[in-house]
Amino acid sequence: MKCLRHEQEAVGVCAWCGRGLCRQCGDWSGAARLACSEGCAAALARHERALEMVLEKSRQTARAQAVNYYLCGAVSAGATIAAWFWLPAPLLMWFTGLTALVLLLSGLWLDRVSRKMKL
Numbered sequence: 254m255k256c257l258r259h260e261q262e263a264v265g266v267c268a269w270c271g272r273g274l275c276r277q278c279g280d281w282s283g284a285a286r287l288a289c290s291e292g293c294a295a296a297l298a299r300h301e302r303a304l305e306m307v308l309e310k311s312r313q314t315a316r317a318q319a320v321n322y323y324l325c326g327a328v329s330a331g332a333t334i335a336a337w338f339w340l341p342a343p344l345l346m347w348f349t350g351l352t353a354l355v356l357l358l359s360g361l362w363l364d365r366v367s368r369k370m371k372l
Contacts (some may be wrong), residue, residue, distance in 0.1 A: 254271040263275055315363055326359075329350075
């Protein structure tokens with residue numbers, strides 16, 4: 254592959270448009286990604302900001318879902334206790350108890366996953 258501007262062999266590729274860059278054209282100052290122009294660098298920066306925003310929203314959504322699981326698990330646990338006292342039906346108690354356990358464990362797992370998400 255040849256350089257975008259020179260007839261030299263390309264040693265890098267623009268991360269946005271995929272054009273070849275030689276040692277003279279690329280910004281080799283330690284940037285995470287190479288860009289062939291200011292336009293491509295700006296597009297890469299916009300893209301990175303958009304990805305960070307999507308990750309942050311995903312993390313917030315996961316935390317909200319974890320809280321929802323906790324609340325539903327607490328309601329199911331309360332239904333289990335109510336079934337114990339008012340409706341001595343073993344099947345109902347087992348069902349609501351296991352549902353509460355599954356919901357609470359799902360909330361714990363989702364909360365843990367949301368805390369491990371990298372930004």
